Amino acid sequence: MKNLFIKKMYTLWKEFLPLSISDVTMAMGDPMVNTALAHMPRTQENFAALGFIKSIVVLFESPIISMLHASNALSGKKESREALWRFLFISCGILTTCLLILAIPTVFYWLSVNLFGISNEISSIAHKMFLCLLLWPSSIAIRRYFQGILIINGKQKTLAHAGFFRFFVLLISLFIGFLLNINSGILAGGSMMIGVLAETIFVIFAAQKYRNTFKETKSQKEDIHHLNPKSVKEIWIYYWPLAHSMVLVWGGRALLILFLARAADSSISLAIWPVTWALVLVFANTTRMIQQVIIRNKEKYHPYDFIIFALSVGSILSFFILFLVTSTLGKNTLILFIGQNENLLNGVQKILTICFCIPIFVAMQNVLQGLLMGVGKTKEINFATLSGTAILLMISFLGIYLNFSGAVVAAYSMIISFIIEILILSIKVPWNYYINKYLKR
Incomplete structure (x- = not known):
């Protein structure tokens, strides 16, 4: 029995690691950009501008973040994959038009000055970043569609190679731009855009030979829960709760920036929170591909195996965050990323100490969402996300209204919102269905 459990964990880790590398290299992009900005004039303003722009751009990216999940879950059949491709192009056209406006x-x-309360100086830097990132949502959507095709064909290592390629291109772009003394806004936005375009092109070429390969299993054909949408309308019915969930998540985080701009310590909080959250996401986003592993293997394992696996992943990553704030090497690493500004360093260390558990929460969130997505319960995911986001905004608004430190309020609000969302998701998962499916095997 013990050997069987170890074998299960080994198999899950073996499938997960190549996928996670793709997310790690993506998440590492923000700290690398922050590192470049930390060594340029007006560091605090650069950080604040990047934090604001990332919240806006990712808000527009949010409706298509779940494209990977949909591609992985639906691409087993030709009709579904082709309908999803048409849906993708419509979505990209709408999002790009909105960004252009x-x-x-x-x-x-x-928007930046009157609504968000951002200063003119920060807004000027942010606008240059934004102009460079107009194709960001479309590039992400197309990349994630083809990533799903690669995953369903068992080509997880290709995603890792693409991630490394993106990171290398980003690093080269930042290095050249820094040497040429390019404007900080253009350097940050342009390098990020070049990096994601490079990864998208890599994935497209890698997935071409699998465009007409379909992997529907016998159990999927017989399973009444297995969906087979054949039109854009049917794709929308399946997809809209996922899109809405992501809009809620990133919309809430964009509003969090609005609240921080009105905190008693707004100037420093607007710099500390985005930088710290980018570092936390380097580790937390590493767990996101747990969801893809579950969608692909939902009937092969007991659901509790997935939970134990997710806790093992999240715990290791949470340990690394603690290492950053408790060791000399960790402190030196932080100085490398954010520069020698003592106020920023102390603030970042404090928020990292509060948020060290976020990777565990994100890992559990992805397990539960994956189990719900596997049986088409996307509306339940949307409800849990709505509840978590509402809690996030209510607590952060109250904390800032009471004149607590903005970044500290953001950190505690984020943790409480994750706990609420995880509790709701755990109630909605059809545990008996998955357990019975596993026992029948």
């Missing part, structure tokens, strides 16, 4: 200077500055 928002990029108009009068619209952008009204």
Whole structure:
């Protein structure tokens, strides 16, 4: 029995690691950009501008973040994959048009200065970043569609190679731009865009030979829970709760920036929180591919095997965050990323200490979402996300209203929102269905 358990964990880790590398290299992009900005004039303003722009761009990216999950879950059949491809192009067209409208200077500055309360100096840097990132959501959507095709064909290592390629291109772009003394906004936004375009092109070419390969299993054909949408309308019915969930998540985090801009210590909080959250996501995002492993193997393992696996992943990554704030090497690493600003360093260390458990929460969130997605319960995911986001905004608004430190309020609000969301998801998962499926095998 013990050997069987070890074998299960080994198999899950073996499938997970190549996928996680793709997310790690993606998440490492923000700290690398922060490192470049930390060694340029107006460091604090650069950090604040990048944090603001990332919240806006990722908000527009959020509707298509679940494209990978949908591609992985639905691409086993030709009709579903082709319908998803048509849906993808419609979505990309709408999102890019919205970004182009928002990029108009009068619209952008009204949003940043009047609505978010960002200073003119930070808004000027942010606008240059934004212009460089107009194709960001479309590039991400197309990349994730083809990543799903690669995963369903067992080509996880290709995703890792693509991630390394993106990281290398980003690093080279930052290095060249820094040497040429390019404007900080253009350097940050341009390097990020070049990096993601490079990864997207890599994945497209890698997935071409699998475009007409389909992997529907016998159990999927017989399973009443297995969905087979054949039109854009049917794709939308399946997908909209996932898209709405991500819009809620990133919309809430964008509003968090709005709240921070009105905190008593807004100037330093607007710099500390985005930088710290980017570091936390380096570790937390490493767990996201747990969901893809579950969607692909949902009937091969007992659901509790997935939970134990997720806890092992999240615990290791949480340990690394603690290492950053408790060791001399960790402190030196932080200085490398954010520079010698003592106020920033102390603030980042404090928030990392509070948020060290986030990778565990994200790992559990992905397990539960994957189990729900495997039986088409996407509306339940949406409800849990709505509840968590509402808690996030309520607590952060109250904390800032009471004049607590903005970054500290953001950290505690984020933790509580994750706990609420995980509790709701765990109630909604059809545990008996999965247990019976496993026992029948």
